[in-house]
Amino acid sequence: MELFSAAWFSALGAIILIDIVLAGDNAIVIALAARNLPAHLQKKAILFGTVGAIAVRSAMTIGVVWLLQVPGLMLVGGLGLIWIAYRLIAPAGEGGYEGPVANTFWGAMKTIIVADALMGVDNVLGVAGAAHGDFGLVVAGLLISVPIVIWGSRLVLRLVERFPMVIQIGAAVLAFTAAKMIVGEPLLDTVFDDSLPARLAIYAAVVAGVLIGGVHAARSRQAARREASAA
Numbered sequence: 001m002e003l004f005s006a007a008w009f010s011a012l013g014a015i016i017l018i019d020i021v022l023a024g025d026n027a028i029v030i031a032l033a034a035r036n037l038p039a040h041l042q043k044k045a046i047l048f049g050t051v052g053a054i055a056v057r058s059a060m061t062i063g064v065v066w067l068l069q070v071p072g073l074m075l076v077g078g079l080g081l082i083w084i085a086y087r088l089i090a091p092a093g094e095g096g097y098e099g100p101v102a103n104t105f106w107g108a109m110k111t112i113i114v115a116d117a118l119m120g121v122d123n124v125l126g127v128a129g130a131a132h133g134d135f136g137l138v139v140a141g142l143l144i145s146v147p148i149v150i151w152g153s154r155l156v157l158r159l160v161e162r163f164p165m166v167i168q169i170g171a172a173v174l175a176f177t178a179a180k181m182i183v184g185e186p187l188l189d190t191v192f193d194d195s196l197p198a199r200l201a202i203y204a205a206v207v208a209g210v211l212i213g214g215v216h217a218a219r220s221r222q223a224a225r226r227e228a229s230a231a
Helices: 006-033 039-067 073-089 105-119 121-131 135-162 165-183 196-230
Strands: none
Touching: 006 121, 006 135, 006 165, 039 073, 039 105, 039 121, 039 135, 073 121, 073 165, 073 196, 121 135, 121 165, 165 196
């Protein structure tokens, strides 16, 4: 992908939106993991813990970019990203964060790094897919995610609370990225029509399916909760 081309900026925009939508939970986990530390250690634990978490995520992202070059894994990654996009709109969780809370500096850093590695799979897949194998974009995505994770928890929460459509837009970007990964899978070259209208139709179908399915599941869950509370 040519540096600073329209396609490059388009991919970078997708990565930034993916980071904003998906990094919020990671930022919250980091803040909560260190909440029992003395005030003078909290900022230090968040900063150093996040640096370690970003190092782990960098290795994961580079590994995923390399793995996506293996035949068949673009399809697997794309399907996984569709599920992640769906869960953004129809989350499985029923309550707040109940993860581990550390009482020591090193315990907090360990918790932050492990939690970010486990929760960062969605971000890693999204960034790797949107970058299309461009390591420059991968690095840019990782650098952009650092301030979002360190300082972004309140910002992301306020953004989502004020503009709920941000979640749906992020899910649509992930679904579009997933569709491009699936259509770009070399093993499926004989399955998908290579014409632009056919590809756009597939992209639109995947995005619409994720949005409609997610919204329907979320509304059904809300209706079930209202019925349970009224009973």
